[in-house]
Amino acid sequence: MTDGPDKPAGAASAATRSDGTADPSVELAARRTGMSFQRTRMSADRTLMSVIRTSLSLISFGFTIYQFFEHLQETNITGGGSRAPRNFGVALIYLGIGMVIVGIIFHLQFMLGLRHLREDMKREGLIHGESHFPASFTLVVAVLLLVLGVAALINLSSHSGPFG
Numbered sequence: 202m203t204d205g206p207d208k209p210a211g212a213a214s215a216a217t218r219s220d221g222t223a224d225p226s227v228e229l230a231a232r233r234t235g236m237s238f239q240r241t242r243m244s245a246d247r248t249l250m251s252v253i254r255t256s257l258s259l260i261s262f263g264f265t266i267y268q269f270f271e272h273l274q275e276t277n278i279t280g281g282g283s284r285a286p287r288n289f290g291v292a293l294i295y296l297g298i299g300m301v302i303v304g305i306i307f308h309l310q311f312m313l314g315l316r317h318l319r320e321d322m323k324r325e326g327l328i329h330g331e332s333h334f335p336a337s338f339t340l341v342v343a344v345l346l347l348v349l350g351v352a353a354l355i356n357l358s359s360h361s362g363p364f365g
Contacts, residue, residue: 263293
């Protein structure tokens with residue numbers, strides 16, 4: 202038996218007093234829980250931003266190291282044919298790309314789980330679903346960084362591309 206189409210039996214009575222008025226403590230608890238979802242979402246965005254910062258640093262350092270030693274070899278300053286510094290630069294780019302991929306996957310899984318939990322709680326009447334739960338702009342930036350990292354890697358591999 203249910204009290205309504207989406208509420209289990211007794212769910213509505215828990216939020217009302219014996220005189221039929223809404224219980225303010227239950228209302229406040231539902232709002233606090235709703236706000237905690239927003240705080241958790243913002244925390245996940247901050248985590249992805251730290252992944253973006255680290256990945257950007259790895260990709261840019263790798264690209265710079267590769268280009269620097271490539272330039273030194275072209276001007277015959279180093280005199281040797283050592284590929285180790287350039288390989289190190291490429292490894293940093295791969296590491297940065299891998300890190301941003303893992304960060305994007307983790308972020309997507311976490312946000313989908315959070316959305317499902319929020320929908321379940323909204324359906325049970327435990328929280329209000331009035332606030333919008335938009336897509337993450339930080340995720341868009343992470344995907345753009347991934348594209349930038351892949352473009353840098355293609356540029357170094359083929360010696361042509363957007364950065365050549």
